[in-house]
Amino acid sequence: MAAEIKSEIVDINGKSVLLVSVRNGDGIIGTCCAGHIENSASALTRLFYIGNDPIISLIAPNFGNKQSDKLISFCPGFQGYEPKINEAIGIGYKKLNEGESLSSALKDIFGVLQDGVYVAYLSDYYPTDGSGNFFWGAYNISHEIQGTAEHSRVIGNRAYKPCFLIPSQPLDYFQARTKMTTDDSAKTRRVLGIAYHLSGLHSVLLKGHHSAVSCTDRGVPFTCAVIEKITEPYTDLISVKAPVQPVKTAPAEETEEDSENPENIEKQTKAPAPTPEPEEPVPVSEGVTGFRSASVKLPLANIPKEMLKMLIEGRAEYKPRNFNTLIAKLGTMRRKSVSNNVLPFSVLDAADKMPDSEMISSAYAIDSLSDAQLNCLLAGDVECNGEIIVSPNYYSSIVTACNYLQFTDTKRFVDFAIAVMDNSELSAAHEYVARRVMGQDSNKKLLSFFKSVISSGDTKYDKILNDAQTFVDRINNKEK
């Protein structure tokens, strides 16, 4: 039975969102649960597969806790895309660059996905793993990847756009000759890659690995067509002040004498004034507010009826027909476990300088930070004018503010970082802030601060002394 694909554009708070529903999809690209890994009942394994190949293994620790980062690894046993998949992805990529709309260009790709409702959009990606490593070849060994938790503690309940990548091809497939052709096309193409959102801030790149190399090398934004599956119900909470109750004086027991007694009247007037209850978060409505993917929150009323039915009755993910083949392949070894291919050094260097997952999370968590708010934080307060600046947790506030500034405004970031490191009462944050600021190339203010740290010999700088020395040495070496 042919896949039934319907697309609709809905308006969410003034923004147009493209929704695509897939019914009777081939389900040859998608994710599925592979159960508990051996000898660990608490770790749950999920697979991202393409055709008969398991591509990415995600181990979710803590019984699949959605706030925990995942251990991710590129699966052995990759055989290359099947012709049908290759064709669908190739045609989609071609059509996108011929100017076709997302819904029509990606139609063939939607046909090979699992049933469900998806959202598609264009977005710029950082081709890294979210920790400064170029994405291609960064996942050969299973390790915890920051920013892969479905629910980020920093971002909270807000929507965010995933921006880091996981490859769907092993690094063996990198060819310098192919890169030469993509170097030219990277500047002119409208869309350079196709990505499928996997978890948290990370998506799997289905098409455009060489383009990602070229874009990073040339400093060109890597624009991808992104496909996200909408699966998760969400509930928006609003803060509500509990109504102030009048003081009750037990009227049933009150006698006429009591009410006439001046002592009692005095007692009543002296009764403590009702203290307003603290604000309590309560759901906006009964039940869930809507369904969401990483980047989109769709209130129930805004979802077209047929799609809402699919969201309610459908499954977030399910085992494909070839599940047993995938599981059997999980244990096989790839011909080369580590590739001999080497990416250009300039690409690796550029990736190292790209924003990391902490910066991106902070950028989504904070709308803006005024100087007054920063001063409050430096003074040791988590509130400014009665409002929580970032979080009720002070250390978390400093860290998030620091990362936000690093992403949005380098000058303010350096000023804030120096102020934090210069404040002996914030010594718990010194090491972290110093590590973050080390990434700055050459900043005169920072250099002179670190020089003063080294020369002062003050014990309050103990924690950052090594970092300061490293930074000064690096700048000096560069100047030489």
Next chain:
Amino acid sequence: MAFRDLKSARASDDKRGNTYVFGGVFAVYELSSDVPAVYSWEQVKSAAVMRRDITITAGNRTFTVSNKMFGSEEELLRAIAIIECRQKEFGFGYAHEQRMIPMKLLYEERSMGKNVYKGEGLLDEGDTAAAFIMLLNIKLVKLLWLIAILIALIVMGILHFTIGITRDNFLYFIPISLAAGGITVLLVYIITHAIARARFKSLADGDIASRQPITFVVSHQGFAACESSTYESRDLVPWEVVDYFVESDKMFILYKGKLPLAYIPKKAFEKKMVSGIADIIALHLEQR
């Protein structure tokens, strides 16, 4: 979570015009509203799966879904499986009646390992009732002997006080007393069997799964006794959940505490498999 891939189940209340959906979320389509009320399982406060209906309390509302509202028994069983799995995940209050097969919240998704025995069949009412009665007999046998002796002595006493035992009639009194004891025991036995059978029937009637084909799996990783329409290939009840087992000529009965957790009929498997199954069960559980 076990039974992860189950499709959602629908129930329609034709009188009120409501439709209930049990799946990744619990949703209620009401005639009075264009937008359905959707509850994540986290928002469900309690669920009760009873003989005739399912009651879900979510948010500030309580929904009662009669068994008859489901299109088929398979759909109802799927809804129960979804509720039980979500209960395990989110820990909301759960009330239920005694079951013939293990509840889904006891299952875990795990690899089967080697030496897996699979079979399918109905829980034969006669065989299961016989096993039920056999278990009753084990408990009753001492009591029945006691009753027989007591009745014999009482009858002997009554005869002695009413007629008086003499050398001439002594030999008549002994068989009369023994016969009285025997007849009483037989009556008690028949009554208790009738009660046991009625209890079994009541238990079987209360569990729709008992009328469905059941998939039985026994492996070193655990076992499964689950209606075939719901069963997924990698879900097992770990052996740690079970306390001991009793083997009759027709089935293995697995116990948790004092209550039977699962009846595994031998005839659901090929004959050559039975000894292998017995070995696995005996390796993991104490036999009583």
